[in-house]
Amino acid sequence: MTTEITAQRHFxxxxxxxxxxxxxxxxxxxxxxxxxxxxxxxxxxxxxxxAVELGVDHIDTAAFYHRHGLAANELIRTALGPYPPGLVIATKVGPSRGPDDPAPTGQLPASGLRAEVERNLRELGLDRLDLVYLRPGGLEPPADEPIGERFAVLAGLREEGLIRHLGISHVSLAQLEEARAIAPVAAVQNRFDVTRPEDAGLLAVCERDGIAYAPYFPLGGFGIPDDERVRAVAARHGATVPQILLAGLLALSPVMLAIPGTGSPAHLEENMAAAGLRLTAADVDLLRNRP
Structure with a gap:
């Protein structure tokens, strides 16, 4: 008998x-x-x-997502404003990026976070941000770096009504606990895909406490992972490897929110179709390395 995993569609x-x-x-x-x-x-x-036509109602962005004269926040506002009811826009603050830097390389001080929140509000044309993640700056921020002072700034902006919910990104369990001692944490955004389960312990805490977990690089980040387990599941379902990477995330935990990104209409359709895949318990066990 084959047991199908019925992943909840909403969170x-x-x-x-x-x-x-x-x-x-x-x-x-x-x-x-x-x-x-x-x-x-x-x-x-x-x-x-x-994306919105296909059912997307959660978009993850940042003011530092810009290259070649194109900026994610401006594109979102132009394409979707005035925003449809129910659309949730999440952004992140913390990294600093110079005008000639190809990616963020530094970290804003606590004193710079209000201006960055206000920049996101202005660029997106919003009076309040639905979700703001604090993300330490740099490509590999230290996992033991205190975040309390900077998170407290965002907590203050939440009290002012500029932010609805708070999140943290690229953090350890200790940093999550530090933040939660200051204000509620609604979401965590760490690196995770079904071939990189190193953050499973923190994910388990999020699942226990009803905190959303929205992994960045859900498709591997720098190329699609070459994993025989994923290929085997894809073959069984007549799906692509990226679709199984996404469907696998949704099946692994009910608090998982997948946020694949693309500039390609074809890839968008492929990604969104993954939400309709129904993996079996055997599929999920295989992806969890429990054949």
């Missing part, structure tokens, strides 16, 4: 924002690869509009 982010568990990440709107050319502006505007 109540922060307890009061119901979102589809397949969302959209805006990092690749400006350019599809780290060193690649700019995407076509009209194409990515169409991708954003089509």
């Amino acid at each position: 109540d982010l922060g307890g009061d924002l119901r979102v589809a568990r397949m969302g959209f990440g805006a990092m690749r709107l400006a350019a599809s690869t780290r060193n690649g050319p700019a995407n076509d502006r009209d194409t990515v505007l169409g991708v954003l509009r089509r």
Whole structure:
């Protein structure tokens, strides 16, 4: 007998924002690869509009997502404003990026976080941000670095009404506990995909406490992982490897929110179709390395 895993289609982010568990990440709107050319502006505007048509109601962005004269926040506002009811826009603050830096390389001080929140509000045309993640700066921030002072700034902005819910990104369990001692944490955004389960312990805490877990690089980040387990599951379902990577995330935990990003209409359709895949318990056990 084959047991199908029926993944819940929605999650109540922060307890009061119901979102589809397949969302959209805006990092690749400006350019599809780290060193690649700019995407076509009209194409990515169409991708954003089509994403909402396909059921996306959770978009993850940042003011520092810009390249080649294209900026994710401006594209989102142009494509989707005035925003449809129920659309949740999450952003992140913390990293600093110079005008000539290809990616964020530094970290904003606590005193700079208000300005960055206000920048996101201005660029997105919002009076309040649904979810703001504090993300330590740099490509590999230290896991033991205290975040309390900076998180407290965002907690203050939440009290002022500029932010609805708070999240943290690229953090350890100790940093999560530090943040939760200051204010409620609605979501965590760490690196995770079904071939990289190193963050399973923190994910388990999020699942226990109803905290959303929205992994960045759900498709591996720098190329699709070459994993025989994923290929085997894809073959059984007549699906692509990226679709199984996404469906696998949704099946692994009910608090998982997938936010794959793309500037390609075809890839968008492929990603969104993954939400309809129904993996079996045997599939999930295999992806968990329990054949």
